[in-house]
Amino acid sequence: MQLLDLRGSLDARTQAFFRHRRIGPDRTLLTNLEGQWLVLDDEDFRRFATGATEGTPVHERLRAKNFLRDGYDEAKARETIAARKRFLGYGPNLHVMVVTLRCNETCVYCHASRADMDAVETDMSKETAERSVDLAFQSTSPAITIEFQGGEPLVNFEVVQHIIAYAEEKNRTAGKTLEFTMVSNLALMTEERLAYLLDHRVQICTSIDGPKAIHDKQRKLPTMSAFDEATVWIKRINEAYRARGLDPSLYHVEALLTTTRAALDAPEAIVDTYEELGCHAVFLRPLDPFGFAGKTAKMVEYERRRYLDFYARATDYILEKNRAGVQMIERYAAIFLTKILRGEDPNFLDIRSPAGAGIGQLAYSYDGNVYTCDEGRMLAAQGDDTFRLGHVDESRYRDIVGHPTVRAMVIASNLDSQPDCVACTYNPYCGIQTTHNHKTQGSVFGRMRESNICAVHKGIQDYLFNKLADGEPHVLEAFERWTTIRAREHFLHAPAGS
Amino acid sequence: MSPPESPTTNPIAGIPEDLARVDLDERRAILDVEASLYPVEAVYGAAYVFIDRCYVLLDRPEPTKLRIVLTPKQLDEDAAEGLRRMVGELANELVSAAWRHQITQENRAQIEAVTMQAIAGAMGPPSLDDLEDFDFTDEAFEDPLGIAMSWEEKYSKKDDAAETAEPAATQREEEEE
Numbered sequence: 001m002q003l004l005d006l007r008g009s010l011d012a013r014t015q016a017f018f019r020h021r022r023i024g025p026d027r028t029l030l031t032n033l034e035g036q037w038l039v040l041d042d043e044d045f046r047r048f049a050t051g052a053t054e055g056t057p058v059h060e061r062l063r064a065k066n067f068l069r070d071g072y073d074e075a076k077a078r079e080t081i082a083a084r085k086r087f088l089g090y091g092p093n094l095h096v097m098v099v100t101l102r103c104n105e106t107c108v109y110c111h112a113s114r115a116d117m118d119a120v121e122t123d124m125s126k127e128t129a130e131r132s133v134d135l136a137f138q139s140t141s142p143a144i145t146i147e148f149q150g151g152e153p154l155v156n157f158e159v160v161q162h163i164i165a166y167a168e169e170k171n172r173t174a175g176k177t178l179e180f181t182m183v184s185n186l187a188l189m190t191e192e193r194l195a196y197l198l199d200h201r202v203q204i205c206t207s208i209d210g211p212k213a214i215h216d217k218q219r220k221l222p223t224m225s226a227f228d229e230a231t232v233w234i235k236r237i238n239e240a241y242r243a244r245g246l247d248p249s250l251y252h253v254e255a256l257l258t259t260t261r262a263a264l265d266a267p268e269a270i271v272d273t274y275e276e277l278g279c280h281a282v283f284l285r286p287l288d289p290f291g292f293a294g295k296t297a298k299m300v301e302y303e304r305r306r307y308l309d310f311y312a313r314a315t316d317y318i319l320e321k322n323r324a325g326v327q328m329i330e331r332y333a334a335i336f337l338t339k340i341l342r343g344e345d346p347n348f349l350d351i352r353s354p355a356g357a358g359i360g361q362l363a364y365s366y367d368g369n370v371y372t373c374d375e376g377r378m379l380a381a382q383g384d385d386t387f388r389l390g391h392v393d394e395s396r397y398r399d400i401v402g403h404p405t406v407r408a409m410v411i412a413s414n415l416d417s418q419p420d421c422v423a424c425t426y427n428p429y430c431g432i433q434t435t436h437n438h439k440t441q442g443s444v445f446g447r448m449r450e451s452n453i454c455a456v457h458k459g460i461q462d463y464l465f466n467k468l469a470d471g472e473p474h475v476l477e478a479f480e481r482w483t484t485i486r487a488r489e490h491f492l493h494a495p496a497g498s
Numbered sequence: 499m500s501p502p503e504s505p506t507t508n509p510i511a512g513i514p515e516d517l518a519r520v521d522l523d524e525r526r527a528i529l530d531v532e533a534s535l536y537p538v539e540a541v542y543g544a545a546y547v548f549i550d551r552c553y554v555l556l557d558r559p560e561p562t563k564l565r566i567v568l569t570p571k572q573l574d575e576d577a578a579e580g581l582r583r584m585v586g587e588l589a590n591e592l593v594s595a596a597w598r599h600q601i602t603q604e605n606r607a608q609i610e611a612v613t614m615q616a617i618a619g620a621m622g623p624p625s626l627d628d629l630e631d632f633d634f635t636d637e638a639f640e641d642p643l644g645i646a647m648s649w650e651e652k653y654s655k656k657d658d659a660a661e662t663a664e665p666a667a668t669q670r671e672e673e674e675e
Contacts, residue, residue: 088612091620140622354612359620398628401620410616416605419597442547447594 011051035428113381267314358406
């Protein structure tokens with residue numbers, strides 16, 4: 001990329017605070033403290049850097065976005081920053097409950113530190129479940145989501161039902177906006193269980209790693225195809241939503257992708273698979289180092305550059321589908337674009353500053369141990385207890401969220417305390433994962449220049465800003481739509497009396 | 499005092515030998531850094547990152563130098579390559595820790611405000627159970643300026659003051675004067 005030689009002509013007297021990044025030939029992205037942005041060509045950037053914008057068209061564009069000292073709107077900047085940090089005012093809203101470690105599938109990257117099906121000692125008891133719900137309801141957040149995880153949560157369905165009944169009862173007096181989600185491979189679903197989950201408005205999520213060949217290569221189900229088992233139920237559940245009068249564009253099984261090496265050459269086939277299954281969102285998540293992935297890294301890992309090429313191809317393909325009338329979004333893009341285009345934070349806990357571990361989510365393991373997040377719980381399963389905050393039988397809520405580990409993670413994930421992030425153009429939209437830093441680099445702070453997550457976040461935002469700068473109408477229209485958040489109100493158990 | 503180096507230390511490609519070298523006999527890496535470039539807090543922070551993998555020793559071989567000696571607990575691979583990689587990682591961690599030290603000083607107010615808001619927002623006010631466990635009998639805090647003292651306690655005549663409890667250092671200092 002060609003560098004601009006501005007030596008000798010810089011004049012720093014007219015600009016307000018800004019950060020900048022070359023995102024392509026003849027393109028420099030500017031962002032400011034409150035997250036306003038502009039892409040300038042070289043001529044305009046030269047004018048900006050040398051304080052010579054007066055009387056040129058770019059002057060008004062810069063002033064409107066608060067990039068100039070003259071007329072700097074401090075009140076507007078303050079208001080925008082406060083809106084972006086609104087999540088700071090309340091505590092954990094996501095409560096991950098690991099009802100068992102037992103799992104009927106074996107995945108090459110297993111994200112969930114699984115146990116064999118006969119390991120009944122890894123089932124959560126009803127007493128531990130109740131203490132976990134008691135803690136969750138002490139959160140200062142007016143809305144809480146209880147997410148059932150495992151292992152495979154359907155293996156310990158009795159405790160899932162117990163948690164739902166206990167939480168619903170508790171909420172009659174607590175009056176929170178309560179939501180349940182379940183992450184399941186669906187192979188152990190039955191009509192009876194489905195009816196219960198639908199009656200209790202539990203949102204169902206699953207994993208689909210791509211077309212059958214790729215999915216079954218990563219996720220092994222003894223004697224049968226994991227893909228067939230999952231897809232049969234995806235279709236059945238979506239049909240049940242429709243039968244209950246729910247809009248299929250909003251109510252459908254959410255599926256998550258884990259991008260392994262085998263997936264990199266098949267972005268179009270993966271997107272097609274999601275479309276065929278009625279999924280309107282794809283989350284192109286790269287592989288992470290938790291669970292068994294560390295041990296099998298040589299088999300499934302890849303260069304982040306390859307992932308970013310895959311990401312661009314898949315997202316381009318989704319945009320083409322959008323143009324042809326197919327409703328589908330890419331979740332990573334939607335998270336960043338909501339911040340970029342709307343100035344709001346969608347509160348995705350791993351991409352915000354500070355991150356949500358401990359203050360936005362808690363994870364309750366089957367044995368009653370409480371962790372800052374699901375990744376902290378997975379590390380504990382491998383013998384690293386760094387992110388353990390207490391136990392449901394003996395710890396108080398305030399001791400858990402005020403734990404020194406949580407404070408360290410809040411400081412470490414504040415982008416204004418991080419080398420590189422502090423000066424990064426993407427600072428207003430980004431976030432870092434302290435558990436990932438700890439696992440891969442030995443400290444919760446990490447070194448962002450060497451971090452895979454940083455490379456992925458920067459690469460995705462480079463892609464998005466280049467698309468925004470290209471300005472193709474169908475892309476801008478799609479991006480605008482991707483940031484329109486439609487609440488799935490059917491899944492919300494509203495406070496009594498509301 | 500760090501153990502004496504064996505006479506067979508080897509240079510690391512691309513790094514001047516007086517800054518870093520590996521001692522293959524003792525299977526350790528040695529990095530000397532200029533003390534005026536790296537705050538000692540950064541050296542502690544960077545060295546600490548290695549204690550799960552290495553035995554780490556800090557030393558000051560000269561008044562202007564700080565030395566970090568890394569002895570890996572386990573070296574499975576080619577020792578020279580393994581040690582070279584650790585020196586590289588330590589050097590990067592040192593730069594990162596030094597810059598972070600500077601940033602946290604510059605942005606201290608913002609970092610403290612965000613942290614306090616995040617933790618306070620998550621914790622909420624104490625419950626009655628929490629309050630029940632508070633120990634109100636202990637001295638709440640040191641009060642060297644006598645801020646928590648009443649006007650009478652602070653400024654009354656010394657004869658009167660002698661009869662009052664001794665609440666803070668300021669009063670003692672006044673009496674010593």
